[in-house]
Amino acid sequence: MSERTAEVLRAEGLVKTHHGEGAPAHAVRGVGLRVAPGEFVAITGPSGAGKSTLLHLLGGLQRPDAGSIWLDGECTDGYGEARWAVERRKRIGIVFQFFNLVSGLSVADNVELPALLAGVSPKKARAGREELLAELGLDGKERSMPGELSGGEQQRVALARALVNHPPLLLADEPAGSLDSKGTREVMRLLSRFHARGQTILLVTHDARLASAADRVISFFDGRIADDAALDGGTPPRRAGTSGVLELKD
């Protein structure tokens, strides 16, 4: 292995304070983080811990007050708004809790738009869209408008849109936060599937079930990383574990 194997994402000393009404909110208070290619990392923590702010910093949706972010080893300190917008088309795909689809565009156009904006030919954009929608079980929904779809379907369209340019990094901000239990399982299954194929994913969630799909879980409290644990999925240390949880007592 070469020493220069760049992390897909690296952050050092990130700080972000929100100045609204009342006391300033210290959302992110000195966070360092490295995500290696192919990793699936979940950030969990109570609401208000600052985990969404952290994800917004990492996707360039907000600027940190201090600290730096590297994408594929490249420092983003000098990036302006326009450059971040380009990165979010090419290097970073994002899915949000409330899908954020363009309501006036069809499913097909929502997915193809980022490809076209990235300079892909209409023919290729269409091929990419068809492949992804089929993969996500959305065949026959191309002409639907987002409002006609269920929440789970809309989130799948958002996932297709985020992945259409094959970004090295997928950021997901509470992707199951507005879905029911079935939709949550669906999102979990799809993230696991893309991860199995090598997609690097950084997921922010308060749902431990969703987080357990990741192979590394970062616990975020009060703007700081409280724990960073690899989930090995191996045998639990003691007799309890899975079978202990499942065993019905007499």
Added chain:
Amino acid sequence: MRLPLLALLARGPAHGYELKQDLEQLLGSAYPQPNVGQIYVTLGRLERAGLIEGEDVEQSSRPNKKVYHLTDAGREALRAWYEETADEPRVRDEFFMKLALAPQTGLADQIALINRQRRQYLNTMRQLSKLAAAEDRDNRISQLLIEGAMLHLQADLDWLERCQEELEELQ
């Protein structure tokens, strides 16, 4: 194991191995496989208690097998079981005592305890997710069993989070 066996026999007579298979089929591969020896021991106890009766059935090329059926007393015991509601799940009391007493012992840090416990729960959660994915999707009972375990674990994780929020403020 006693009452589930009685419940399985409510449908009609069966022998030990059939009961093991019935349980496996109902609960799926996620459920820890019942040990056939344990089933025979339990059946023996139920018979001595007068809740079931066994009858030897001859088999041509094998040893006799014992087919059990429910007695009236057994049916009554089963009815009483269904009359009662089950106990509530308990807060992880061993962990809670460790956490509560940690500051007095000076031997463990509360936040470190919470972090370690969380890692274990998350690993178990991951295994349950894998089990759910591997298990037959159409076996509803089995899927519900796994989902129940995941929701309990989720509640425990939420509670650990609350502990951490409260105790971190004190540190």
